[in-house]
Amino acid sequence: MNVIGTIMRAYAGAADLRAMQELTQRVWSPASLHHVGDLAWGRFMYSPELVDWPIALWEDGGRVVAWGWAHFPDELKLQVDPARSELADDVLAWFDELAGGGVREFDVLDNQVELREAVARHGYERPEDAPYFAYHARSLLDLPKPELPEGFTARAVRGEEDLANRVAVHQRAWNSTRVTAQSYRDVMAAWPYRSELDWVVEAPDGEFVANCHIWYDEGNRVGLIEPVGTAPDFRRCGLSRAVCLAALHALREAGAGMAVVSPRGDEVYPIPQALYRSIGFQSYARTHTYVKKDPA
Ligand SMILES: CC(C)(COP(=O)(O)OP(=O)(O)OC[C@H]1O[C@@H](n2cnc3c(N)ncnc32)[C@H](O)[C@@H]1OP(=O)(O)O)[C@@H](O)C(=O)NCCC(=O)NCCS
Numbered sequence: 555m556n557v558i559g560t561i562m563r564a565y566a567g568a569a570d571l572r573a574m575q576e577l578t579q580r581v582w583s584p585a586s587l588h589h590v591g592d593l594a595w596g597r598f599m600y601s602p603e604l605v606d607w608p609i610a611l612w613e614d615g616g617r618v619v620a621w622g623w624a625h626f627p628d629e630l631k632l633q634v635d636p637a638r639s640e641l642a643d644d645v646l647a648w649f650d651e652l653a654g655g656g657v658r659e660f661d662v663l664d665n666q667v668e669l670r671e672a673v674a675r676h677g678y679e680r681p682e683d684a685p686y687f688a689y690h691a692r693s694l695l696d697l698p699k700p701e702l703p704e705g706f707t708a709r710a711v712r713g714e715e716d717l718a719n720r721v722a723v724h725q726r727a728w729n730s731t732r733v734t735a736q737s738y739r740d741v742m743a744a745w746p747y748r749s750e751l752d753w754v755v756e757a758p759d760g761e762f763v764a765n766c767h768i769w770y771d772e773g774n775r776v777g778l779i780e781p782v783g784t785a786p787d788f789r790r791c792g793l794s795r796a797v798c799l800a801a802l803h804a805l806r807e808a809g810a811g812m813a814v815v816s817p818r819g820d821e822v823y824p825i826p827q828a829l830y831r832s833i834g835f836q837s838y839a840r841t842h843t844y845v846k847k848d849p850a
Pocket of ligand 1: 727728764780781782783784785788789790791792793794795796817825826828829830832
């Protein structure tokens with residue numbers, strides 16, 4: 555089998571992203587770093603000038619068998635069809651050329667053995683003290699009922715009419731205005747966004763105070779939680795736990811069998827991991843960051 559096309563662009567357009575997601579969905583397993591949802595979220599969460607990063611797609615027979623996505627200035631995301639694992643070398647070479655000698659880094663899951671061998675071949679090293687993400691999963695068979703403080707309610711967003719409030723709660727939870735009404739509108743238009751999996755908690759006065767969105771990969775029957783947040787004044791009241799459980803019930807109704815989430819696993823930012831473990835998620839893999847610096 556020969557690769558018959560390589561496409562490179564300054565950034566991923568909607569059709570390119572969909573082709574990348576097609577590969578990610580086709581080869582997804584718990585040993586995968588990526589899910590169709592984190593590609594959509596990564597592409598659309600911020601306004602385009604912040605995320606217009608170069609991509610390269612390797613195609614065979616009209617479908618993508620490997621992709622690289624350079625999150626400038628130094629980070630690479632990549633996905634390679636396990637049947638074409640040799641293409642990892644091509645993606646890494648593309649990133650080397652693009653980086654022009656600068657520091658490069660990217661994450662590999664501890665169970666991606668072939669990829670770890672490829673990065674070692676390309677001169678990457680693994681610092682021991684780097685932050686990492688812990689991949690967690692949960693079956694949807696035994697979900698507890700969400701419990702909210704008196705007067706608070708959980709519900710799915712209703713599209714455009716909730717957009718401003720939905721963005722406001724995200725901005726407050728993250729203390730950042732990088733997610734905007736326009737960028738979130740793009741998120742809502744992206745595949746596979748579904749408003750029935752985008753949940754909020756309303757305070758008694760109607761203000762949105764917590765949120766949980768789940769990206770559903772219907773082909774693999776697995777949902778990815780991304781993102782979750784509670785406004786600072788309402789933390790530690792059980793709102794995130796409740797909104798996640800409400801969204802997980804909706805995910806089960808949509809037909810999923812499993813949910814995954816990947817919070818930080820190191821001690822620098824342990825709270826999200828504690829939240830997900832408190833609702834039954836268990837860790838099954840972790841990332842390792844590999845770094846490459848050319849000799850001076
Ligand atoms: C992480 C975050 C969503 C938690 O929201 P929250 O509404 O305060 O969480 P809950 O009250 O539902 O807490 C559920 C569990 O999470 C854990 N937890 C939450 N806050 C914690 C804290 N400050 N310290 C330790 N554990 C904590 C606990 O296990 C808690 O259960 P318990 O209260 O019975 O001990 C919130 O701190 C936040 O929005 N942070 C910024 C955005 C973010 O990091 N999002 C998550 C990554 S996508």
